[in-house]
Amino acid sequence: MRLANKLVLAALVLGGAGAVAGWVLSAPQKLDDETLAALGTGDVGRGERMFNAGGCASCHAAPKAEGSAALQLAGGVKLTTQFGTFIAPNISSHPTDGIGSWAMEDFASALLKGMSPSGQHYYPAFPYASYARMRPADVADLHAFMKTLPAVEGRAPDHSLGFPFNIRRGVGLWKLLYLSDEPVIALKQDAAQELALGRYLVEGPGHCGECHTPRDFAGGTKKDQWLAGAAAAEGDGIVPNITSGEGGIEWSQADLASYFETGFTPEFDSAGGAMAAVQKNLAKLTPEDRSAIAAYLKAVPPHSNGYPARTPQSAE
Amino acid sequence: MRKVVLAASAIVFVTGAAFADVIADRKAVMKENGKHVGVLVTMVKGEADFDAAAVLAALTALNDNVQEIDVAASFPAGSDQGDTTASPKIWEDMAGFQAEMDKFKAVTAAAVAAPAQDIEALKTQVGAIGGTCSSCHETFRLKKG
Numbered sequence: 001m002r003l004a005n006k007l008v009l010a011a012l013v014l015g016g017a018g019a020v021a022g023w024v025l026s027a028p029q030k031l032d033d034e035t036l037a038a039l040g041t042g043d044v045g046r047g048e049r050m051f052n053a054g055g056c057a058s059c060h061a062a063p064k065a066e067g068s069a070a071l072q073l074a075g076g077v078k079l080t081t082q083f084g085t086f087i088a089p090n091i092s093s094h095p096t097d098g099i100g101s102w103a104m105e106d107f108a109s110a111l112l113k114g115m116s117p118s119g120q121h122y123y124p125a126f127p128y129a130s131y132a133r134m135r136p137a138d139v140a141d142l143h144a145f146m147k148t149l150p151a152v153e154g155r156a157p158d159h160s161l162g163f164p165f166n167i168r169r170g171v172g173l174w175k176l177l178y179l180s181d182e183p184v185i186a187l188k189q190d191a192a193q194e195l196a197l198g199r200y201l202v203e204g205p206g207h208c209g210e211c212h213t214p215r216d217f218a219g220g221t222k223k224d225q226w227l228a229g230a231a232a233a234e235g236d237g238i239v240p241n242i243t244s245g246e247g248g249i250e251w252s253q254a255d256l257a258s259y260f261e262t263g264f265t266p267e268f269d270s271a272g273g274a275m276a277a278v279q280k281n282l283a284k285l286t287p288e289d290r291s292a293i294a295a296y297l298k299a300v301p302p303h304s305n306g307y308p309a310r311t312p313q314s315a316e
Numbered sequence: 317m318r319k320v321v322l323a324a325s326a327i328v329f330v331t332g333a334a335f336a337d338v339i340a341d342r343k344a345v346m347k348e349n350g351k352h353v354g355v356l357v358t359m360v361k362g363e364a365d366f367d368a369a370a371v372l373a374a375l376t377a378l379n380d381n382v383q384e385i386d387v388a389a390s391f392p393a394g395s396d397q398g399d400t401t402a403s404p405k406i407w408e409d410m411a412g413f414q415a416e417m418d419k420f421k422a423v424t425a426a427a428v429a430a431p432a433q434d435i436e437a438l439k440t441q442v443g444a445i446g447g448t449c450s451s452c453h454e455t456f457r458l459k460k461g
Contacts, residue, residue: 064454237403237458258361263446268354270446272453279450310461 006217026172028115031108038136039108047145050138052284053205054131056146058277059088071149073098075156079125081233083219084161086125094151107143108136114175121171123159124178124219130207132181138205178220184209185226185300194288198296201289211239211274214306227297228306237273238307245302256294257287335395342390343400345381352378353449356442359435366435375431378445379424387414403458416452423448 051057057065060073075088092098099107106117114121114128122128131139164170184203187195202208213221214230229241229248241248251259255266260282263271271279282290355374358364391413396404406413423444432438 064451231461232459235458236460238461240459262357262360262442263450264353264357268350268357270449270453272450272457273459274454276450276454305461307461 022173023169025176026121026169028119028121028172029113029175030115031105031113035108035112035136036105039104039140040137042104042140042142042144044141044144044148046138047141047143049285049289050134050142050205051145052281053201053289054142054207055278055281056091056142058274058281060091064277072152073146073149074152074154076154079234081125083165084159086123086159086161087156089156090152090154091146092152093147093149094153097153097155098151100147100151102143104140104143107146108139111139111142112136112181114171114179121168121175123161123165123168123171124174125159127207127210129178129221130204130210132179133183133200133204135200135204174218174220177218184223185296187299192295194292194295195299197289198292198294198299201293202296206293208242212242222306225303225306227300228303231307232273239274241303241305241307242297243300243302244298245304247305248302253291253294253298256297257290260285260290260293261287335392335398335400338390338392338395339398339400339402342402345385345390348381349378352381353442353445356438356445360439360442366438368431368433371438372428372431375424375428375441379428382421382424385417385421387417401457401459403456405458406456409455413452413456416448416456420448420452 056073057070059077059079060075061070061077062072062074063077065072073090073092075090077088079086079088090098093100095101102110102117109115109117110122110126111128111131111134113132114124114126116122183199185199187199209221209227211233212227212229213223214225214228216222227242228245230239231237232239244250251266259265259271260279263276263279263283265271270276282293352374355364355370359366359371387410391402391406391410393407396402396407427441427445432441
């Protein structure tokens with residue numbers, strides 16, 4: 001049975017006996033009081049670091065935008081996937097077309113819970129499954145920074161998704177399975193501070209796992225193949241295995257940090273594809289942050305490639 | 317006999333080996349570029365001392381190599397098939413690809429015309445060269461499994 005058929009069947013089954021339970025379970029979840037209290041007032045200067053670590057501009061600014069153009073977050077970038085076409089929305093400070101009228105709590109609910117101010121689920125193409133691991137204070141800082149960015153007019157078109165993915169409420173069930181603020185990789189109690197920082201940046205704001213980890217049938221990341229590389233969400237390419245397993249990378253911590261800074265691999269190849277924009281963001285972080293990310297990647301368990309090997313047929 | 321030849325060439329085409337030579341050649345050019353850029357990056361990283369003569373030699377070799385790239389000859393239609401990471405987007409937007417290559421040629425030519433005389437200038441120069449590498453690879457290279 002094809003995957004799409006399976007999902008349709010699952011949706012039908014859900015439509016029967018499980019309808020009531022499904023409706024309750026799929027309800028959007030609000031932030032708890034503890035998280036709200038931890039937001040604080042937000043700091044613009046620190047927020048810029050989160051903006052770069054989070055790579056917001058990579059999807060919400062125009063492709064290849066540089067300098068001030070990369071701060072025009074009008075959205076419109078399309079992500080064409082097997083589920084349909086997602087279109088990044090306007091997240092500029094425009095009061096009606098963007099998110100300029102959002103309260104801090106609205107912004108935090110979007111990032112940490114994938115929930116819109118009106119209580120709708122966002123699709124996880126917006127990588128809140130990673131952002132959910134962010135510290136509330138960092139989210140508040142990011143919000144403060146983004147409020148300083150220009151207001152850009154114009155709403156992006158809606159997503160264009162096939163059934164059953166066009167049923168937003170279904171995302172609520174997806175969240176029950178995949179939305180967690182728990183770290184993916186357990187660290188020892190006495191792990192170096194650098195490692196903990198790296199884990200936070202990679203698993204949280206950096207959302208590296210969203211592209212570098214293979215996904216299961218329902219589109220959740222496979223934590224047991226964390227960062228093992230994956231078929232690209234778009235097109236027929238792959239996203240590399242960045243563990244030290246078979247097919248992965250054997251770069252030193254210094255090699256990794258240097259790549260993030262300069263864009264050159266140890267073989268003096270350059271960053272490309274979606275990583276080109278990511279690397280430009282990483283270059284804006286501090287050497288300490290880059291080194292921490294590198295330290296974490298060195299500590300991640302090795303896995304063989306999370307995507308199938310290419311055969312001569314599939315090369316056609 | 318003719319049938320055999322036709323069948324053989326059909327098999328070669330299907331398995332993507334039709335452009336094996338042109339693909340191998342352009343990969344060799346890229347490898348060569350990487351070697352020359354590597355001399356510069358190694359200095360920028362502080363793993364080698366700044367050496368103006370070595371910088372000029374690397375920039376000259378790089379630029380000679382780059383100026384010789386002929387997009388039409390090296391990227392014939394159909395050569396996205398086979399052992400290559402060239403993206404099909406090259407053939408969907410040949411003008412855009414050519415524009416990226418022209419930028420690359422302009423940057424290496426400018427670097428040779430005014431080679432860096434100190435490490436700070438070299439950082440800027442390597443940044444400009446690297447920018448054209450990733451700008452083109454962002455759109456026109458496709459990593460495959």
